[in-house]
Amino acid sequence: MSTRIAFLKGHGTENDFVIVPDPENVIDLPPAAVAALCDRRAGIGGDGLLHVVRSAAHPEARDLAAEAEWFMDYRNGDGSIAEMCGNGVRVFARYLQRAGYVGEGDLAVATRGGVKTVHIDKDGDVTVGMGKARLPEGDVTVSVGERTWPARNVNMGNPHAVAFVDDLAHAGDLYSPPPFSPASAYPDGVNVEFVIDRGPRHVALRVHERGAGETRSCGTGACAVAVAAARRDGADPAVTGAPAMYTVDVPGGTLVITERPDGEIEMTGPAVIVAEGEIDAEWLETIAR
Secondary structure (H helix, E strand, C coil): CCCEEEEEEEEECCEEEEEEECCCCCCCCCHHHHHHHHCCCCCCCCCEEEEEEEHHHCCCCHHHCCCCCEEEEEEECCCCECCCCHHHHHHHHHHHHHCCCCCCEEEEEEECCEEEEEEECCCCCEEEEEEECECCCCCEEEEECCEEEEEEEEECCCEEEEEECCCHHHHCCCCCCCCEECHHHCCCCCEEEEEEEEECCEEEEEEEECCCEECCCCHHHHHHHHHHHHHHCCCCHHHHCCCEEEEEEECCEEEEEEECCCCEEEEEECCEEEEEEEEEHHHHHHHHC
């Protein structure tokens, strides 16, 4: 390992990431090293880490190399491995464009959740194909203090409970997971979105992400909210035959979610690179021991 490792810092609607370019997969990034890099006081700081690797060079992505040249080896801020991150894919694509590997237009990105289609718009926004939502049956409620609301159960590859409320302040501080019922609906916990209307097909949310508390943005959460809103509004694309497009304000910005009649969901939003520099490899090796 060289004495210096290049890195960049980026965010998508303030969901922020440390980016480590490593096309040939030669940099060792054990969980402790990732957690140290994502530490906001002693490291660079980020909600997660984007390890940029050619698919052919990574054992988990070699089988996808014919479909996608690049693999997003995504890690959570605590160092654990994750399948996918919608905001992260947008920032990953922006890095590839900045580095000259891709230009405007379409590309494919391999993830542990499969190959994702990405489009880099001329205006700078990035669109990611997020797959289809599942809508498990059964009534669900979520609570904060003495208030309780019915919630829509939406699964975007991870579980969501979407509650429409009168005031986002009713969500409380969101430090602790909001109680939900029945417990059997979410045996592994759930991401909870509290949603208000801001206009026709325009909503705003606050979200408690399981294991993290309130976050500035959640891509899958924004998708779940748009799906729930479309059903509430009688705009289910599978029924109307027309795409349903919702503007979703998150604390860190705005995302546009489109659900097509075939069920496929696209998320469009900004992706920004804010800094680049070098990591001291000796420091990182010391942390990782």
